[in-house]
Amino acid sequence: MARIVQKYGGTSVGDVERIKNVANRIKAIRDEGNELVVVVSARSGVTNELIARAKAIHPNPPEREMDQLLSIGEQETIALTAMALEAIGVGAVSYTGAQAGIFTDKVHTKAKIKTIDARPIEADLSAGKVIIVAGFQGINEEGHITTLGRGGSDLTAIALAAAVKADKCEIYTDVDGVYTADPRVVKDARKLPEISYDEMLELASLGSKVMQTRSVEFASKYNVIFEVRSSFNNNPGTIVKQEVAYMEKVVVRGVAVDKDQAKVVVSNIADRPGTAAKVFRALADANINVDMIVQNAGQGGVATLTFTVPQTETLKAEKALAPVLKEIGGSITLDDKIAKLSVVGVGMRTHSGVASTLFTALAGADINLELISTSEIKISVVIAKDKADEAARVAHKAFHLDQL
């Protein structure tokens, strides 16, 4: 007997038939004698419908009310999933975030989990029930409903796995694991049986879209081992954990492409201490996530600062920087025709030559590098967006990721 936390995403519970399928999956695992805590998302599309309805009423709805509204999506699926289990003879109890004791801070629409009071869940587990928990949502100390932001349901599952000391945590999604590259772009991309938190983190943040960074960070912090797999088949997925068996041998684990970034160039700014600080303080105050940052050495007293931001936030960034530019001088250029390509692998730490292999391969395909940025386990380059897919294939081949 094991205690298992599972999470099913919006497409897995997208309609009545799929909810029944999920119930059958749960029953099969339950019948093997396991204890189950199951986190479900809202039906796919529901959250967007609710957002559209809200926007038709208020261009910029108050965030507390937005959370009050959006949390109903999961509340629907937990009730329906519990009913589907009862219908096939499995005792089940649904829990909203509040009922599950998921306490968060007060930051509406992107709250952080502070503590989980798992006593009610433990009591129902002891009573032999399957627990169905609404993902993505919690409650703050004042009793207001909060939501956890994008990827929040994964976070709920991983946090619950830590809180109830689960033996396993399974994240069911519409992809069946983490690949060496996007299989739609690189046809000989392979599924990875295992990956480390650090590698997964870099892949997640770099646009592999399997999972949000914060869930992986949370799992890493509390050492929650989890498996990413598909709810539409029984294939083994990818297990994410601290250290993976063949870590030493493999230099690069995967190639990720992010087409949702834009490049911002702030040029002709005064080359003196504190200039960059002012720029990034203004962006931070406006809550804009800045990714790659490169500053050229100044010449003739002026410098150029280049960075990338999510495409959706370029106008917000421009607006936030206007008063700063008035103060420090300089001008802004925006470019959203870019993509970021990254190669990731913990093996890089002890291997040299990864950068040169990547740059040589890209140069061979006549792909120009606009920005370069490196960390211990990844190298990222910004290239033209229309060359991104080709670059992924070239890099994948250069690191022999198509070979077992």
Place this chain on the structure above:
Amino acid sequence: MARIVQKYGGTSVGDVERIKNVANRIKAIRDEGNELVVVVSARSGVTNELIARAKAIHPNPPEREMDQLLSIGEQETIALTAMALEAIGVGAVSYTGAQAGIFTDKVHTKAKIKTIDARPIEADLSAGKVIIVAGFQGINEEGHITTLGRGGSDLTAIALAAAVKADKCEIYTDVDGVYTADPRVVKDARKLPEISYDEMLELASLGSKVMQTRSVEFASKYNVIFEVRSSFNNNPGTIVKQEVAYMEKVVVRGVAVDKDQAKVVVSNIADRPGTAAKVFRALADANINVDMIVQNAGQGGVATLTFTVPQTETLKAEKALAPVLKEIGGSITLDDKIAKLSVVGVGMRTHSGVASTLFTALAGADINLELISTSEIKISVVIAKDKADEAARVAHKAFHLDQL
């Protein structure tokens, strides 16, 4: 400045445009300097959609999960209504039943309100906010979401009016008041400016469909004066209170018809003490609401027991009685081709001749009486369903209800 509780039904908040209309109404009253607590229902149709989805998963869904599911309907409208107010510059905060401190008993799908902890609402009122509360729902002591059953949103409004000591309680619905008869059937039916709780109770329970009995009972118990009016115009509605001005002069206040009942005849049962008790114990155990009950004097040692139940519960009643009939003998006949017509008025208490006026008028229209039952302030008769509308017109005229 007054403190006003308003309730808007499902058709009043049926879509985005109507929610905006409701917000404008609220703003107008707010701008006059009033404090407002507003109860809203789910958008019309939403509750039925959710029930259909549940039934597609489980023929008889667990009631706790049903409440968990259905409560999202109002949670959507409270958030959207609060957003609509914020959009026109009115500070507003939405409250689920749980957040509003509406504590109920544990009976899922038809919970009773036990207490309301209005402190959070009082605090937000003091801060100048308009309060938007989800109707129909509460929470029990164990943290499970409960719903109050049919007409639950009216009950929420009236209970809140008592809890916050409101000066006024306005129930907005799709009819603009209580009429002397159904205006669709009786063309010269008049709207009543005032009506007493007792009269309203009889009219509600007899099928006038304006409000459920329990809300009126609650209002009567806590002496909450409320007005039933339409959210689609500014006509004055009907004020419901303890004593109405011209009570002494008017004998009959209105005529109500209920076509949703069925007649159950249990014949040839042993005419001895305890027989009827067994029948109604079995029905009560099955949670079936019995309305009119008539027992004929027994002859030859056998008796006939006749009663009415909601049409939807006839099969349930038959099933519940099967074991009893095995014990006490007798057979059952069901008839759903009936209607119940009632005339109601507190003036009846001190006036004789109401029954004879009614029976004479119906006889004059060749309408046969199958059952008769009376209370202090009403007389009800069961007649053939296809004669019901004609009977309503005849009775309305006989008591001069068309005259001011």
